[in-house]
Amino acid sequence: PVGILNETHEPPTFLGVERNGVEKEIIPSTWWEAGGAYSGRFANGISYDLALHSGLNVPTDGSNAYRIRSGRQKVAEAKAEDLAVTGRIRYTGVPGLELSLSAMRQSDITQGTEDAGATLLEAHAIYQRGPFGLRALYADWDIDSTGAALLGKDSQHGFYLEPSYALNDSWTVFARYSEYNTTAGFPGIEAVEQLDLGVNWKIHEDVVFKADYQDQSGASDDDGFNLGVGYQF
Incomplete structure (x- = not known):
């Protein structure tokens, strides 16, 4: 229960051809674990989730050292020497509005290779009023590890802001x-900055054609035009 896309990630449910970089590199969507969870809801629109589950197993060397996305174990044969706990509180008491705050803590995200405790904090807002929509998200990792600090990866964070307008159905x-910046522990290292402009065309509630233009700057300069088709069943 972290982020916007991680639990609902099929192509017709999000805007743009590719998932945004923040919910790919900082929150490694799609991210699933094995474990147990408890959920509850209050009458005033507040709900909560609490989970104990398997955690990440990030590499400590090579080109993907301390890359969060590379730590996903996808449950099968996952090492679980160091479990993780995740909690979320969410407010939906106002029509069209969702506010959410999540936290995840794992005592060692290297599963014994190095003593590397890590905490993820994430907050987001979703607002829909008529044809106008707005999504905003911020996520931040704090990794307590000498190895990660030497690479500037003890701090990794990112955010995005996404307004939208439905012309029709x-x-x-x-x-x-x-x-987003995966080496924010080094002062002066630039983040990846990206602007996306695009359109979604739903020909069916489960089928969508997408097109967008992306303009990157900062730590990466990967500009491009993307076309895609997505479906869910």
Whole structure:
């Protein structure tokens, strides 16, 4: 229960051809674990989730050292010497509004290779009023590890802001600005900055055609035009 896309990630449910970089590199969507969870809800629109589960197993060397996304074990044959706990509180008491705060703690995200405790904090807001939509998200990792600190990866964070407008039931246009930095522990290291402008065309509630233009700057300069088709069943 972390982020916007991780639990609901099929192509018709999000804008743009690719998932945004923040919910790919900082929150490694799609991210699933084995464990147990308890959920509850109060009458005032507040709900909560608490889970104890298997955790990450990030590499400590090579080109993907301390890359969060590379630590996903996807349950099968997952090492679980160091479990993780995740909690979320969410407010949906106002029509069209969702506010959410999540936290995840793991005592060692290297599963015994190094004593590397890590904490993820994430907050997001979703607002929909008529044809206008807005999504905003911030996520931050704090990794207590000498090895990660030497690479500047003891701090990793990112955010994005995504307004959208539904022209009708089929066509939605959007813009998204995002920044994320996987080596934020080194002062002066630039973040990846990306602007996306695009359109979704839903020909069916489960089928969507997508097109967008991306303009990157900062730590990466990967500009491009993307086309895609997605479906769910």
